[in-house]
Amino acid sequence: MRKGRVHEVCGPSAFGFAAVVAGLAGTRFLWVRESWQGSVLNPVGGGAFFDPAMLLVAQAKDQLDALAVTEEALRDGSMPVVIVELSQPLSLKAGRRLQLAAKAGRSTGLCIIPEGMGSNAAETRWHSTPIYDPKDSTLNCWKLIKNKTGTNGAWNVRWQAASRRLHMVSPAGE
Amino acid sequence: MFAGRPRRVVCIWFPRLASDRVLRACPVDGPFALTLMQQNTTRLYCLNAAAQGQGLQRGMPYSDARAFCPDLQSQPADTAAEERFQLVLRRWATRYSPWVGLEGHDGLVLDISGVAHLFGGEAGLLADMRQRLMRAGLFAQIGLGDTRGAAWALAHAGEGQAAPGDPLTALGELPVSALRLDEKTVIALQRLGLRTIAALDAAARAPLTRRFGPDLLLRLDQALGRQPEELSPMAEPPHYGVRMTLPEPIGLTDDVMAGTERLLRQLCTKLKAQEAGARELMLTLRRVDQGNQQVELRLAAALRDPDRIISLFERGISGVDAGFGIDQLRLQATRVEPLPVQQISHVSSDRADQVDDLISRIGARIGLENIQRFLPADSHIPERSFIVAPAAYSKPEGGWAAPRPRPLSLFPPEPIAGSGSRPPKRFRWRRMSLSTARATGPERILPEWWLQDDNWRGGLRDYWHVETRQGWRLWLFYTPQNPGWFVQGQFA
Numbered sequence: 001m002r003k004g005r006v007h008e009v010c011g012p013s014a015f016g017f018a019a020v021v022a023g024l025a026g027t028r029f030l031w032v033r034e035s036w037q038g039s040v041l042n043p044v045g046g047g048a049f050f051d052p053a054m055l056l057v058a059q060a061k062d063q064l065d066a067l068a069v070t071e072e073a074l075r076d077g078s079m080p081v082v083i084v085e086l087s088q089p090l091s092l093k094a095g096r097r098l099q100l101a102a103k104a105g106r107s108t109g110l111c112i113i114p115e116g117m118g119s120n121a122a123e124t125r126w127h128s129t130p131i132y133d134p135k136d137s138t139l140n141c142w143k144l145i146k147n148k149t150g151t152n153g154a155w156n157v158r159w160q161a162a163s164r165r166l167h168m169v170s171p172a173g174e
Numbered sequence: 175m176f177a178g179r180p181r182r183v184v185c186i187w188f189p190r191l192a193s194d195r196v197l198r199a200c201p202v203d204g205p206f207a208l209t210l211m212q213q214n215t216t217r218l219y220c221l222n223a224a225a226q227g228q229g230l231q232r233g234m235p236y237s238d239a240r241a242f243c244p245d246l247q248s249q250p251a252d253t254a255a256e257e258r259f260q261l262v263l264r265r266w267a268t269r270y271s272p273w274v275g276l277e278g279h280d281g282l283v284l285d286i287s288g289v290a291h292l293f294g295g296e297a298g299l300l301a302d303m304r305q306r307l308m309r310a311g312l313f314a315q316i317g318l319g320d321t322r323g324a325a326w327a328l329a330h331a332g333e334g335q336a337a338p339g340d341p342l343t344a345l346g347e348l349p350v351s352a353l354r355l356d357e358k359t360v361i362a363l364q365r366l367g368l369r370t371i372a373a374l375d376a377a378a379r380a381p382l383t384r385r386f387g388p389d390l391l392l393r394l395d396q397a398l399g400r401q402p403e404e405l406s407p408m409a410e411p412p413h414y415g416v417r418m419t420l421p422e423p424i425g426l427t428d429d430v431m432a433g434t435e436r437l438l439r440q441l442c443t444k445l446k447a448q449e450a451g452a453r454e455l456m457l458t459l460r461r462v463d464q465g466n467q468q469v470e471l472r473l474a475a476a477l478r479d480p481d482r483i484i485s486l487f488e489r490g491i492s493g494v495d496a497g498f499g500i501d502q503l504r505l506q507a508t509r510v511e512p513l514p515v516q517q518i519s520h521v522s523s524d525r526a527d528q529v530d531d532l533i534s535r536i537g538a539r540i541g542l543e544n545i546q547r548f549l550p551a552d553s554h555i556p557e558r559s560f561i562v563a564p565a566a567y568s569k570p571e572g573g574w575a576a577p578r579p580r581p582l583s584l585f586p587p588e589p590i591a592g593s594g595s596r597p598p599k600r601f602r603w604r605r606m607s608l609s610t611a612r613a614t615g616p617e618r619i620l621p622e623w624w625l626q627d628d629n630w631r632g633g634l635r636d637y638w639h640v641e642t643r644q645g646w647r648l649w650l651f652y653t654p655q656n657p658g659w660f661v662q663g664q665f666a
Contacts, residue, residue, distance in 0.1 A: 078529045
C-alpha cells in the first residue's frame with residue numbers, strides 16, 4: 001500500500017485486514033471509531049497482529065467528528081497509520097480532504113467501510129474475506145477491487161503470529 | 175531573628191469567627207447560631223453575642239437550644255468556607271508583619287518584633303488592628319506578649335499586654351486554663367488548688383511532671399519564655415495567572431493571538447521558575463461591554479513551552495465572539511503539575527511530544543477522555559481482560575499475553591439456535607446460514623463471583639473457536655447452567 005494516501009477496506013474480515021496493516025507498519029497507530037458502535041476491538045486478540053501498547057483509540061461522537069479527528073491525525077504525521085471505522089458513505093469532498101491530509105502528513109489512512117459504500121477518492125479498495133482451510137485458521141482472501149494506479153487482483157494470504165509476517169499462498173494450492 | 179531585641183508576638187483570637195463571617199454577609203437581629211452535625215446530633219457550633227446572652231452555649235444540642243430560646247435563628251455551618259476565611263484574614267494580617275501564622279482554627283499569630291514603630295508603637299498597632307477588625311464586623315480578642323504562649327494566654331483570658339521581659343506580672347493572675355492545656359489537666363490542677371499561673375509556677379516541678387507528664391511544664395515554660403517556641407509563617411502558594419489590559423479594544427484573531435502569546439510567555443517563565451507545567455489553561459477575554467468569553471485548553475501532558483501551547487489555542491480563539499472588541503486578556507493555569515527540568519538527550523526524538531500535542535488537539539474537539547489506550551488487566555473474563563484508560567493520564571504498558579487465541583473483535587453476545595454441549599452443525603447468525611467445519615474447545619471460563627456482572631448471570635461458559643465452511647471464524651459459547659448458544663466475537 002502506498003504511503004501518504006488513504007485506502008479503503010470492506011468485507012467480513014476487514015478488522016483483520018486493518019490489524020495486519022497496523023502490524024506490518026509496526027509503529028504507533030490511531031484507531032478512530034464512533035462510540036455507539038457495538039463491536040469493539042479486543043486488544044488481547046489484537047496482540048497476535050500488533051503491539052497493543054502502540055494503539056490509541058479515539059471515540060468520536062458521530063461520523064463528522066470521526067472524520068475531523070482522522071484528518072487532524074493524518075495531517076499531523078506523528079501517527080504513521082490511522083484507521084477509521086465509517087458507517088455512512090463518504091462524500092467525494094470528505095474523501096479528497098482525507099487524501100490531502102494524508103499527503104501533508106505523509107501517513108497512511110485506512111477506512112473500514114460497510115460493503116458497497118466506497119468513496120471515489122480512495123487510492124485502493126480491498127475486500128477481505130476469510131476462507132476455510134483445514135490446516136490453518138488465518139487464511140484470508142484479499143481482493144483488490146479498486147486501484148487508481150494499477151490493476152486489480154486477488155491474493156490468498158496467511159498470517160504468522162510468531163514473526164508477525166504475512167505469507168502469500170498461491171490460489172492454485174487450495 | 176533580631177538578636178538582642180526582645181521578640182514580641184501578637185495573638186488574635188476570634189471567639190465567634192464562624193458566626194461573624196455569616197453575619198457579615200446578612201446581618202440578623204436577635205440570637206443567631208450556626209449548627210453542625212457532631213456525634214450524630216445537630217449541635218450549636220457558633221453563637222453570636224445575643225444568643226450567648228440568652229444562656230446558650232457551644233456544643234449544646236440544637237433541639238435544647240430551640241426549647242430555651244424559641245426565636246433562635248440558625249444556619250448550617252460551612253467549615254470549609256471558614257478555613258478559607260481564616261486564610262483571608264491571615265493574608266490581611268500581613269499588612270502588619272510579614273511573619274503571620276495560623277493559630278488553631280479561629281486565631282492568628284503575628285510576630286511583630288521590630289515593626290511596631292511603623293504603626294506608632296505597640297499601642298498604636300493594637301488600636302489600629304482593633305479598629306479595622308471592628309469595622310469589618312469581627313469580634314476579636316488580642317493578646318500581646320513576649321512569646322506565643324503568653325500572647326495566647328492573654329488573648330484567650332480576656333485582653334491584655336505583657337511588658338517586655340516580665341511575663342509573670344501580666345500572666346500570674348490568669349487561670350491555668352490559659353496555658354493551652356487539655357480540659358482534664360485543668361480540672362485536676364484546680365482540684366490540687368493550683369488555680370493561677372503564678373501558683374503553678376511556684377509549685378515544685380518534679381511532682382507535677384511525675385503526675386501530669388512533661389507537657390504541662392513545657393506549656394508553662396513556653397508561656398514564660400524559658401523554652402523557645404517556633405512560629406511558622408505560611409508560604410504564599412504560587413499564583414499562575416497573568417493579565418493584560420489594553421488601552422484600545424481589539425477584535426482581530428491575529429491580535430488576540432499575539433496578546434495571548436505575550437501572556438503565555440510571562441506565564442511560562444513563572445512556571446519554569448517553579449519547575450511546574452500547565453495541564454489546564456483558561457483564557458478569559460473581557461469585552462468592552464463587560465461580557466466575558468472564556469477559552470479553555472486542556473493539555474495531554476504538563477507543558478510550559480509557549481511555542482507549543484500557542485498553536486493549541488488557535489482553535490479556541492477562532493471561535494470567540496469579540497463583539498465590540500476585547501480590552502482585557504487574562505490567562506490562568508487552572509491546573510498545574512510538577513514538571514522537573516529534564517536532560518535533553520541528543521538521540522531522543524520529538525515524536526512523543528508530537529503525539530501529546532496531537533492528543534491535546536483532538537481532545538479539544540472530542541474530549542480528552544475520549545482518547546483512550548488499552549492497559550492489560552489480570553482477568554480471564556474476555557470483556558475484563560483489558561482496561562480502557564484515557565491516554566492523557568496513563569502510560570503504555572507491556573505484558574500482553576493471550577494463553578489461547580482470542581478474537582480480534584468482541585460484541586455483545588448474540589443468541590443463536592442450538593442445543594447440546596457440542597457446537598451446532600448448522601446455525602443461522604446475522605441472517606446467514608453457516609455450517610461448522612471445525613470446532614476447537616471447549617475452554618471453560620467461570621464468572622468472577624466477587625464482582626457483580628449482569629452479563630454473566632447465565633453462569634459459567636464453555637467457549638468454542640468455530641470455523642465455518644463459509645469462512646467466518648467465530649467465537650461461540652455455551653452456557654450449560656442455562657442452556658443456550660451465543661456468538662461473542664470474530665477472529666480475523
